[in-house]
Amino acid sequence: MKLKSLLLGATVLAGAAFGVNAETLTIATVNNGDMIRMQGLTDDFTTKTGHTVEWVTLEENVLRQRVTTDISTKGGAFDIMTIGMYETPIWGKNGWLVPLNDLSAEYNVDDILPAMRGGLSVDGTLYAAPFYGESSMIMYRTDLMEKAGLQMPEAPTWEFIRKAAAAMTDRDNEINGICLRGKAGWGEGGAFITAMSNSFGARWFDEEWNAQFDTKPWADTLNFFVGMMNESGPAGFATNGFNENLSLFQQGKCGMWIDATVAASFVTNPNDSTVADKVGFALAPDNGLGKRSNWLWAWALAIPAGSQKIDAAKQFIEWATSNGYIELVASKEGWANVPPGARISLYENPNYKDVPFAKMTLDSILSADPNNPTVDPVPYVGVQFAAIPEFAGIATEVSQEFSAVYAGQQTVEEALAKAQALTNDAMEAAGYK
Amino acid sequence: MARAVTPRRKAVNTAISWAIGLLIFFPIIWVFVLSFKAEGDAIKAPLEVLSSPWTLESYSIVQERSDYFKHFWNSVILSVGSTFLGLLVAVPAAWAMAFVPGKRTKDVLMWMLSTKMLPAVGVLYPIYLLFIQLGLLDSRLGLVVVLMLINLPIIIWMLYTYFREIPGEILEAARMDGATLRSEILYILTPMAVPGIASTLLLNIILAWNEAFWTLNLTAANAAPLTAFIASYSSPEGLFYAKLSAASVMAIAPILIMGWFSQKQLVRGLTFGAVK
Numbered sequence: 001m002k003l004k005s006l007l008l009g010a011t012v013l014a015g016a017a018f019g020v021n022a023e024t025l026t027i028a029t030v031n032n033g034d035m036i037r038m039q040g041l042t043d044d045f046t047t048k049t050g051h052t053v054e055w056v057t058l059e060e061n062v063l064r065q066r067v068t069t070d071i072s073t074k075g076g077a078f079d080i081m082t083i084g085m086y087e088t089p090i091w092g093k094n095g096w097l098v099p100l101n102d103l104s105a106e107y108n109v110d111d112i113l114p115a116m117r118g119g120l121s122v123d124g125t126l127y128a129a130p131f132y133g134e135s136s137m138i139m140y141r142t143d144l145m146e147k148a149g150l151q152m153p154e155a156p157t158w159e160f161i162r163k164a165a166a167a168m169t170d171r172d173n174e175i176n177g178i179c180l181r182g183k184a185g186w187g188e189g190g191a192f193i194t195a196m197s198n199s200f201g202a203r204w205f206d207e208e209w210n211a212q213f214d215t216k217p218w219a220d221t222l223n224f225f226v227g228m229m230n231e232s233g234p235a236g237f238a239t240n241g242f243n244e245n246l247s248l249f250q251q252g253k254c255g256m257w258i259d260a261t262v263a264a265s266f267v268t269n270p271n272d273s274t275v276a277d278k279v280g281f282a283l284a285p286d287n288g289l290g291k292r293s294n295w296l297w298a299w300a301l302a303i304p305a306g307s308q309k310i311d312a313a314k315q316f317i318e319w320a321t322s323n324g325y326i327e328l329v330a331s332k333e334g335w336a337n338v339p340p341g342a343r344i345s346l347y348e349n350p351n352y353k354d355v356p357f358a359k360m361t362l363d364s365i366l367s368a369d370p371n372n373p374t375v376d377p378v379p380y381v382g383v384q385f386a387a388i389p390e391f392a393g394i395a396t397e398v399s400q401e402f403s404a405v406y407a408g409q410q411t412v413e414e415a416l417a418k419a420q421a422l423t424n425d426a427m428e429a430a431g432y433k
Numbered sequence: 434m435a436r437a438v439t440p441r442r443k444a445v446n447t448a449i450s451w452a453i454g455l456l457i458f459f460p461i462i463w464v465f466v467l468s469f470k471a472e473g474d475a476i477k478a479p480l481e482v483l484s485s486p487w488t489l490e491s492y493s494i495v496q497e498r499s500d501y502f503k504h505f506w507n508s509v510i511l512s513v514g515s516t517f518l519g520l521l522v523a524v525p526a527a528w529a530m531a532f533v534p535g536k537r538t539k540d541v542l543m544w545m546l547s548t549k550m551l552p553a554v555g556v557l558y559p560i561y562l563l564f565i566q567l568g569l570l571d572s573r574l575g576l577v578v579v580l581m582l583i584n585l586p587i588i589i590w591m592l593y594t595y596f597r598e599i600p601g602e603i604l605e606a607a608r609m610d611g612a613t614l615r616s617e618i619l620y621i622l623t624p625m626a627v628p629g630i631a632s633t634l635l636l637n638i639i640l641a642w643n644e645a646f647w648t649l650n651l652t653a654a655n656a657a658p659l660t661a662f663i664a665s666y667s668s669p670e671g672l673f674y675a676k677l678s679a680a681s682v683m684a685i686a687p688i689l690i691m692g693w694f695s696q697k698q699l700v701r702g703l704t705f706g707a708v709k
Contacts, residue, residue, distance in 0.1 A: 026654050031668040036498070054654035057665035062649055069557060077653040188669070242670050247476040250672075254452060258671065272473040274673070300572050 128300035133341025168255030177232030190399035526594035595629025
């Protein structure tokens with residue numbers, strides 16, 4: 001530790017002697033495993049550049065509100081923000097982010113997975129560099145599937161999933177055939193049901209921005225979801241989000257769980273999961289209509305236009321989203337813990353191919369297309385969201401109506417009628433129609 | 434005539450009181466228990482949680498990852514600073530309303546209280562823009578002023594209630610003896626209202642300590658208090674209950690200890706004048 005501090009001090013002094021302006025960067029980020037790991041490795045960045053870093057770590061929704069306030073008022077409280085695929089195109093278009101079109105050749109921007117690069121760009125200009133990317137996929141108990149006398153296909157249909165869920169359900173032993181998000185919130189149950197609806201041929205808006213909740217595909221989606229969850233889901237699924245389902249799965253109480261690919265490292269970690277050695281993976285289900293029910297998301301690093309330390313911030317982004325960083329994590333904590341889903345070369349790396357969920361994560365990411373997310377054409381970009389500023393507010397209200405259906409407080413028809421009316425009202429008020 | 438209380442009735446009342454007390458305090462007890470468990474054990478069923486091994490691992494990780502003392506010190510400055518600043522403004526205001534009421538005093542008091550009903554987010558942008566203009570973003574000074582302002586209605590109301598219990602004749606006698614307004618407030622009124630002022634002070638320190646909306650929205654790395662410290666351990670994508678519990682225990686422990694030692698003062702102050 002002392003040696004490390006001495007080296008750090010010597011580097012900072014050397015930097016000062018050579019006239020390098022050592023800056024202190026303030027970075028806003030979310031609290032998840034990959035981000036926390038990055039905080040622990042920041043000394044490497046400081047050693048290389050002389051710049052120091054101050055972290056502001058917040059819960060995802062708090063962070064979203066906090067950075068939105070700051071960037072829309074040009075507050076300048078942060079030099080780098082951790083933002084997602086939803087915010088990046090909107091903020092980039094508003095001129096709130098610094099374009100990242102002059103990153104060094106060494107950084108190799110062409111190595112970023114095309115789906116991620118596309119979702120984080122506006123008119124071909126990259127506005128945020130992906131730190132890690134994720135899709136969603138099926139995580140299932142291989143032992144329970146075998147006991148049920150079934151075999152999980154690599155790309156199953158929803159009908160198979162419903163049948164398998166019913167077969168795996170064992171209420172006496174507290175095993176639920178399937179665990180899915182029902183919790184209200186556009187990033188919780190709202191994200192899941194939107195991605196699922198894509199595979200049923202539903203869409204949020206037609207090409208004239210008219211809400212589409214009065215169409216048959218939406219009724220089919222909700223009726224299927226409610227029917228399957230009532231047959232084989234856990235009690236009180238209307239309030240279950242990612243964490244609640246993760247907890248159930250790790251305790252061996254779920255036969256299948258369809259959720260973020262990043263969960264694969266949690267459920268296969270023997271320190272936390274009681275079923276770590278009995279987990280298989282498959283692509284998210286479809287209905288034979290050409291679209292699967294998986295989403296696409298990236299946590300990315302962006303520089304707000306109000307920052308006074310743009311050069312140092314770009315250096316940090318290059319460091320944190322580079323291949324060098326991936327190798328640094330692998331050398332310290334193993335290949336299973338490197339940030340996934342951002343770079344093509346990671347999936348060509350023979351060391352990473354041994355990680356059990358690596359291939360399925362990549363296949364899931366590659367099968368999601370944010371520019372053509374639905375069976376019928378739509379005027380928006382985004383798989384589990386529509387990248388317009390109004391979406392978060394509307395989708396939160398719609399997901400509350402859906403959660404009321406899951407809780408048995410209203411019918412599918414009532415919820416869809418309310419969703420249709422409130423969405424059309426909001427779009428009209430926002431000037432889309 | 435006082436009604437006789439049988440030992441049996443007393444025992445039942447005691448048992449019910451304890452049960453209610455434990456029920457209210459249970460979430461804090463459970464957070465305390467989880468903070469001493471490994472992350473994998475913290476998500477188990479309650480009985481399994483209790484039988485799993487006890488560990489200081491979460492405290493060690495939290496201590497290693499976050500600068501607890503920096504956040505703690507910020508909390509102390511913000512809560513104590515805003516409360517004392519609030520008292521400076523509120524004592525003369527409450528004096529005026531209690532002893533020299535005007536035609537609109539009650540309306541003013543109700544208006545002040547009504548500002549507490551305004552959703553804070555409604556004024557977030559104006560205050561944020563003001564902070565940018567004044568260079569107060571992520572500063573302790575700015576937050577002390579904001580916390581003082583949001584708690585001021587409660588401070589004035591509490592002091593007003595206590596001051597109303599003090600006979601105006603005593604102040605009048607002091608005035609006849611030649612006391613100036615300053616001497617009247619400092620040497621006559623304030624000493625007589627010490628229990629009330631003390632409980633107002635304690636309650637507002639607790640309120641400012643726990644304030645999360647403004648302290649999260651107006652800070653970044655420098656002025657962030659313990660509310661931001663706790664928020665950094667909450668996550669919708671990952672089970673970090675043990676670490677979150679450890680961070681929560683570290684954040685609430687100082688104020689819990691202060692509340693424990695000053696509970697008599699608090700209760701005396703809060704019930705001051707309630708029974709005549």
